[in-house]
Amino acid sequence: MAANLKNNKQVEALKKGFQDIQTVMQEGNYKLFVKQFVAVLVVFLGFKYCSGQFADKINNYNGQMDAIHMQQSSEREYMTNKDLLFELEPRFPDISDKNGWLTSQILGVFKEAELTPQMDGSQTEDASNPTYEAVSLQVSSEMDFTRFARFLADIENNDEYLKVSDFSITKDTDPEHLGNNKISMKFNTIFPKEKIAKKLFKDYDKIMAQKRAKPEAKKQAGGK
The missing domain is CATH 3.30.70.60 (Ribosomal protein S6/Translation elongation factor EF1B)
Structure with missing residues (x-):
């Protein structure tokens, strides 16, 4: 019974609030609501704009990160293929022989x-x-x-x-x-x-010299 009474009071309060708003609008005093409405509208638009800006920034950031990851993957793949070419090509004989x-x-x-x-x-x-x-x-x-x-x-x-x-x-x-x-x-x-490695890479002679030096260094270290 107490719960029903409380609900009825809330309903009556809502009805009275709407009636007050209707009375004010009918009497032409709608300006009372203008400031509040404008303030709410500004807050809403500002929130929407900021949310859009933030979303754009997030999307831009994600795009930049994806581009960086793709670049890093491409660089790693490039270096892997380069190392593989330098490792395998010397194993094949020259066609002149x-x-x-x-x-x-x-x-x-x-x-x-x-x-x-x-x-x-x-x-x-x-x-x-x-x-x-x-x-x-x-x-x-x-x-x-x-x-x-x-x-x-x-x-x-x-x-x-x-x-x-x-x-x-x-x-x-x-x-x-x-x-x-x-x-x-x-x-x-x-x-x-x-054989294409020497034509593709400017540091070919340097890298090949380093590769030839490694076995010699191991032999000298083992001899000591």
């Missing part, structure tokens, strides 16, 4: 492994790719499985780009060579038709 480089490398790895290679024919060349020329040479030798596995691992870990793309193994049936195998391997390398 195409006629003898592959044979020389093959003889070197066999000599290191104390094995005797047999060249099966001449090297084949494929220049169909616009950026590089692929060269291959078939070679055979004799060794057991353990030695062959070690031999392949040494080739894969070679600093130069020298690969064995295919091989076949035939067991030696001679009782005097029990456990030995006749192994035929296809050696491959790639000759870039043009």
